[in-house]
Amino acid sequence: MLSSPQVVVAVVFLGWLCWPAGAQAPAPAAPAAPAASDYAGSEVCGTCHEDIYNAFQQNPHKLVDTQKRRGFEGKACESCHGPGGKHAGSADKKDILNPAHMPPGEAARDCLKCHLNQPTHIGRIQSSHAKNEVGCTACHAIHRNGPNGLVPRKMAAINEQCASCHTAVWAEFQRPYKHRLPESAMSCVDCHNPHGSILSVSRQTYAANEPGCFRCHGNLRGPFTFEHAPIRLEGCGACHEPHGSANPRMLIRAEVRYMCLECHANLPTGAPTGSALIKNPPALGGVPPAFHDLLSPQFQNCTVCHMKIHGSYVSQNLLK
Amino acid sequence: MRLLSALLLSIPLLAQAPPATPPAPATAAAPAVAATTPAAPITPSTEDWLTGSIDLGYRFASVGGSNDDYRSVVNLGSGPRVFGLDFTIIDPMKRLFDRLDVRAYNWGGDPYNTVHVHASKRGLYDFNFDYRDIAYFNFLPSYADPLLGSGIVLDEDSYNTRRRMSDFQLDLLPGSRIMPYLAYGRDSGQGTGITTFETGNNEYPVSDNMFDKTDNYRAGVHLEFNRWHVTLEQGGTTLREDQDAYLSGFNAGNNTAPYFGQQLDLTGLTQAYGISGNSIYSKGLFTASPFSWIDLYGQFLYSRPETNVSYNQLNYGSFVVLSSLLFYTGEQALEYAETKEPHTTGSFGFELRPWQRVRVIESLMTDRLHTAAAGLLTDLILSPSSVAQTTPLPLSSQLVMNYNQEQIDVQLDVTRKLMLRGGYRYVWGDAEAPAALIAGVGLESSELRQNVGLAGVTYRVTRKLSANLDFEAASTSHAYFRTSLYNYQKMRARARYQVTAKLALQASFSLLDNQNPSPGINYDFLSRQNSLSVSWIPGKRVSVLGEYTRSTLRSDINYLEPELLIPELSLYRDDAHTASALVDLALPRYSGLAPRLAFGGSLFISSGSRPTSYYQPLARLSIPLHKNLSWNSEYRFYGYGETFYQYEGFRTHILQTGIKLSR
Numbered sequence: 014m015l016s017s018p019q020v021v022v023a024v025v026f027l028g029w030l031c032w033p034a035g036a037q038a039p040a041p042a043a044p045a046a047p048a049a050s051d052y053a054g055s056e057v058c059g060t061c062h063e064d065i066y067n068a069f070q071q072n073p074h075k076l077v078d079t080q081k082r083r084g085f086e087g088k089a090c091e092s093c094h095g096p097g098g099k100h101a102g103s104a105d106k107k108d109i110l111n112p113a114h115m116p117p118g119e120a121a122r123d124c125l126k127c128h129l130n131q132p133t134h135i136g137r138i139q140s141s142h143a144k145n146e147v148g149c150t151a152c153h154a155i156h157r158n159g160p161n162g163l164v165p166r167k168m169a170a171i172n173e174q175c176a177s178c179h180t181a182v183w184a185e186f187q188r189p190y191k192h193r194l195p196e197s198a199m200s201c202v203d204c205h206n207p208h209g210s211i212l213s214v215s216r217q218t219y220a221a222n223e224p225g226c227f228r229c230h231g232n233l234r235g236p237f238t239f240e241h242a243p244i245r246l247e248g249c250g251a252c253h254e255p256h257g258s259a260n261p262r263m264l265i266r267a268e269v270r271y272m273c274l275e276c277h278a279n280l281p282t283g284a285p286t287g288s289a290l291i292k293n294p295p296a297l298g299g300v301p302p303a304f305h306d307l308l309s310p311q312f313q314n315c316t317v318c319h320m321k322i323h324g325s326y327v328s329q330n331l332l333k
Numbered sequence: 334m335r336l337l338s339a340l341l342l343s344i345p346l347l348a349q350a351p352p353a354t355p356p357a358p359a360t361a362a363a364p365a366v367a368a369t370t371p372a373a374p375i376t377p378s379t380e381d382w383l384t385g386s387i388d389l390g391y392r393f394a395s396v397g398g399s400n401d402d403y404r405s406v407v408n409l410g411s412g413p414r415v416f417g418l419d420f421t422i423i424d425p426m427k428r429l430f431d432r433l434d435v436r437a438y439n440w441g442g443d444p445y446n447t448v449h450v451h452a453s454k455r456g457l458y459d460f461n462f463d464y465r466d467i468a469y470f471n472f473l474p475s476y477a478d479p480l481l482g483s484g485i486v487l488d489e490d491s492y493n494t495r496r497r498m499s500d501f502q503l504d505l506l507p508g509s510r511i512m513p514y515l516a517y518g519r520d521s522g523q524g525t526g527i528t529t530f531e532t533g534n535n536e537y538p539v540s541d542n543m544f545d546k547t548d549n550y551r552a553g554v555h556l557e558f559n560r561w562h563v564t565l566e567q568g569g570t571t572l573r574e575d576q577d578a579y580l581s582g583f584n585a586g587n588n589t590a591p592y593f594g595q596q597l598d599l600t601g602l603t604q605a606y607g608i609s610g611n612s613i614y615s616k617g618l619f620t621a622s623p624f625s626w627i628d629l630y631g632q633f634l635y636s637r638p639e640t641n642v643s644y645n646q647l648n649y650g651s652f653v654v655l656s657s658l659l660f661y662t663g664e665q666a667l668e669y670a671e672t673k674e675p676h677t678t679g680s681f682g683f684e685l686r687p688w689q690r691v692r693v694i695e696s697l698m699t700d701r702l703h704t705a706a707a708g709l710l711t712d713l714i715l716s717p718s719s720v721a722q723t724t725p726l727p728l729s730s731q732l733v734m735n736y737n738q739e740q741i742d743v744q745l746d747v748t749r750k751l752m753l754r755g756g757y758r759y760v761w762g763d764a765e766a767p768a769a770l771i772a773g774v775g776l777e778s779s780e781l782r783q784n785v786g787l788a789g790v791t792y793r794v795t796r797k798l799s800a801n802l803d804f805e806a807a808s809t810s811h812a813y814f815r816t817s818l819y820n821y822q823k824m825r826a827r828a829r830y831q832v833t834a835k836l837a838l839q840a841s842f843s844l845l846d847n848q849n850p851s852p853g854i855n856y857d858f859l860s861r862q863n864s865l866s867v868s869w870i871p872g873k874r875v876s877v878l879g880e881y882t883r884s885t886l887r888s889d890i891n892y893l894e895p896e897l898l899i900p901e902l903s904l905y906r907d908d909a910h911t912a913s914a915l916v917d918l919a920l921p922r923y924s925g926l927a928p929r930l931a932f933g934g935s936l937f938i939s940s941g942s943r944p945t946s947y948y949q950p951l952a953r954l955s956i957p958l959h960k961n962l963s964w965n966s967e968y969r970f971y972g973y974g975e976t977f978y979q980y981e982g983f984r985t986h987i988l989q990t991g992i993k994l995s996r
Binding site: 130146183260274294296299 | 405406423432434436438439445447449451455456465467471473475476477478479480481482489490496498508510518520522528529530531536543545546547549555557558559560561562564566568570572574587588604606608610612614615616618620621622628630632634635636638639640642644646666668670672673674676677678680694698700702704706708710728730732734742744746749750752754764766767768776777778779780789791793796801803811812813814815816817827839841843851853854862863864865866880882884890891892893894895896897898903905907909911913935936937939942943945947949973
C-alpha cells in the first residue's frame, strides 16, 4: 500500500503530466468550433496584411477558404492563426496566434489539425524530423505565392534548404565522387523523404517496398539468379557512401580487396551431418580460395573478375 | 536536337494568349470594425500572365592533367549552353490550367540535363513531369588496372553511359475527399564500357555494350476524411536489359605468365545477356485519429519482381580447366534461368497522448523477402585433344530475409522549452544466403538480435538559441556480417544560435562508435564529424556564408589472407577537412541597376588511406544591362590531386559567360 506522502507525490506528478507545458496547444483533433462571432474572415485579414493576402490567392492553402469540408470556409487565415475577431479590432499581436513564434512542436500540431490523416503522416510519426520537433515551417513557407510555393521545388533550392541544417552531410558532397547534387542534377528528396519512411534514415521507397536507389539504378534491382546477400540484407550502404567519398565509385574503402575481405574472412564451420545448411556461423560470407594471391595485381581488385558484384544471372561466384 | 525540341515544345505554351482584360486592380477595403461584417473583396495581385527567364551563353573549359579523371568527376565541356530556362504562365481565364511552371537546366551538351513541368487546375488536376538525362563516365585506372605495372593504363571496369529518367504523375481532384492518381515512369541506361571476361584461369578486358530500361506504371486513390485516410495503389514494372561483350583479335589477358608452358589467350568472344523481368506491386496505407488522444497508422506493401535470363557465350582461344588440367580452344555456354522474389512489408504504429505532456509512440515493422531461382546452364568445351564435353548444370539459388523491428518512444515536454525523449528498439530477424566460395555447402543461415536504447533532449533556451541531442546505444548478440552494426553508440548533437539579427551560428557533432569483439573479427570503428557554419549579413550590400567540417574515420578489423589463411588487420583511415564559403557583394549602382559580385568556393583535403585534395574556387559577376537583361559570368577552377595516384590529378579552368533575359 502507498503511504500518504507517496499518494500526494503521485497525484502531484499526474497532475503535472496532465497540465500543458506552458501554453501548449491541445492535441490535434477535429476542428473546434468557437463562436462564429470570434472570427473575422480572410478578407478582413487582408485589409491590413495585404501583401500576404495577395500572395495567398495563388497558394495551395487558398483551398481552405473555399472548401466546406475543412470547416474554415472563408476563414483560411484563421484556420492556422485562430479566431481573429479580437485582433481585427485591437490590431494587437497578442490577440492572435502566430505559429512562427510558437515552439515547433506546437506549430506542427496546428498544421496537423488538417494534415493528420494524409499519406505523408504515415512516415512522420517515426521520422527523426518529428521526433526532434523540426516544425513544418522549418521547410514550408506557408504564405508563399504559387501552387508549389510552400516549399522549394528547384533542385538547387531544395539542396540549399536541407544543407542549411545538415551541414556535415553537405560537406560530404564536396568530395570528388558523389551523387550529382552540387550540380543540381539531383536533390536530397530524390533519395530521402523528409516526412519519414518505412526505411531507415527516411530513405525513399520504389515500387512499394524496394529501396529508392532502384528508381535510378533499375539495372541493379534484379532479382538475380545469384544474389549478393549484403545488398538485400543491408542495402547499398554496406559498400557505398552515397553522399560522397574520396574513393572511386563512392566506396567505403580505398581499395576494393579490403572492402571484400573484411566480410569474406570466415572459415567454414562445417554443416551438420546430412545437412546443406550451416546455422549461425560467426558471420555470413566465406573466405576466398587459396589461389587469390593478394600480392599479385591480378587479385587486388576483386571486381575485375567478380564483375557482377551486385548479383549475377549466370555465375554463383558473380563472375559473369 | 533536344534543345531545339525543348524550345519548340515551349513555343505553343508561350503562344497562349494573354488575358484580354486584366484583373481589376486591388482596392483597399475599409478596416473592419465588426468581426462579422464582410469587408470589401480584395482581388488577387495583378501578376503578369507570363514570367520567366532564359540564361544562355558559352562555356570555355581548359583541362590540364588527366582528362579521363576530369570526365569521371566533373565532365563539363566547352560550347554554347542553355544554362537555365524557366517560365510560369498564369491563365486568369483558367482554361486548360490555372498555372503552368516549366523549368529546364543545363541543356546543349552538358552532362546533366533536367526538365520539370508542373500544370494544375485547382480542384481538377495536378500534373507533374520530370525528366533527367545524366551522363556517367568512369575511367579511373587506379580502380581496376592489374596491368599498370606493365605500363598499360586501363580501367578494366569503366563505362561511358547515359541514364535517362522520365516521370509523369497526374493527381485528379486534388483537395477533395477522393483523389485518384495515375503515374508512369521510365528509367533507362545506354552506353559502352570495358569489362572483363573471365574464363579458364585468366581474365580478358573486352568491350561491352549496355542497355536497360525499366517502365513503372501505377495508379491509386487517396481517400481523405477528417478522422481517417486510406491510400490504395496498384502498380507494375517491366524490365528489359541487354548486355553484350565482344572481342575479335588477340587478347593475352591479365595473366600473361605461361601455364604449364602454354600461353593462355582469347582470340574471339561473343557474350550476350537477354534479361526480361516484371513485377506487380500493391500498396495500402492508412492513418486514423479516432480520438483526440490517439493516432493510428499502418501500411502493407507487397511486390513480386521476377526475371528471366537467356545467356549465350561463345569464346575461342587457349584456355585451361584448372581442376582437370584440361587445355581447350573453345567454349559455348547457354543458360536459361528464372528468378522470383516475393517481398512483403508491413508496419503498424500509434501515437498515444495519455496526458498533455506525454506522447508514447509505438511501432512494429516486418519485412520479408524470399528469392528463389532455378535454371539450366549447358557448357560445351571444345578441345583439339579430346571429344567435345557437354556439361548440363542445373542452377538453383535462394535468399531468405525476415526482418522485424519493434520500437517504443516516450516524449515528455518537461517545460515549454525542454523536451526529453527515451525509447527502446528491438531488432530481430533471420536470413539464409548461399554459402560463398570455399564453404562448399548450399546455404548459410544467420540471425539478427539487437537491443537498442534511445535517448534525446531538445532544449530551446530562447527563440534564438536551441540545441538538440540524440543518443542511441546497442547491444547485439547476432549480426549478419562482420562489418554490421554490433555493439555501437551513436550520438548526434546540433545547436543553433542567432547571435544578432545579422549573425547566425550553427554547430553540429555526430559520432558512431561500433565494436564487434568476436574472436577473429575484432572490429573497431569510430567516425566523428564536427561542423560549424556562419551566416553573417552585415549590411544590405554584403552577405557572407561559411561552413567548416572536420571528419575523422578509423576502422580496424581482422581478416584472413586467403592464400595461407593467416590473420591480418585491415586498417582504414580518413581524416578530412571540408570548407566552403560564399561572399556576395552588391557593387555600386549605375543607372538604377545593381551589379553583383560573388566569390568563394569549396575545398576538401583528406589524409589517411587515400589522401586527396579537391579545390573548387569560384567567382561570379552579374552586370545588369537593362531592367530585364543581365550579363553573367562565372569562373571556376577544379583542382584534384591524389598522393598515391598522381597521374589521375587534374586542374581545370572553366569560364562561362552569357546573358540572362527575364520577364
